[in-house]
Amino acid sequence: MAFLGSSVILGMTLGAISGGILMQIGRRRSMFICLLIGIVGNFCTMSIHNFLMIMFGRFLFGYSVGLYSSIVPKMFEETIPIHLLSSMIAGFNCAQNVAIFTAFLLGAILPDDTDT
Numbered sequence: 605m606a607f608l609g610s611s612v613i614l615g616m617t618l619g620a621i622s623g624g625i626l627m628q629i630g631r632r633r634s635m636f637i638c639l640l641i642g643i644v645g646n647f648c649t650m651s652i653h654n655f656l657m658i659m660f661g662r663f664l665f666g667y668s669v670g671l672y673s674s675i676v677p678k679m680f681e682e683t684i685p686i687h688l689l690s691s692m693i694a695g696f697n698c699a700q701n702v703a704i705f706t707a708f709l710l711g712a713i714l715p716d717d718t719d720t
Contacts, residue, residue: 611659612666615645619670627675631682634675642668669700 626634645664648657677693684692 611663612669615663615666615668616670616673619667619672620674621670623671623674626671627678631675631679634671635679638668638671638675641671669704673697673700 623634626637629637641664645661645666645668648661648664650661651657676696680689680692680696
């Protein structure tokens, strides 16, 4: 069961490291590619054919989140005034973490196969 959480963290780490390479094709295209990777990861996770597919889907979703973490601050740097930049980047990271936490909470609260 620890592999499920670890696959997301590994994907996020690799995504954050490789975000600079993806930005060479442009930030707009990079955001679109991140979106596609995240969608594929979610579909792999939802298909639930076997344990490996779930891990691969969570890895892809984590990779997408890691890419976003490195691309969005660069987009903020180009569009937001300098005196608001640090608070906007911190707000983005906070919102991203709150969304992930909310998804985990919903997953823990919603009924599963063992509930009657």
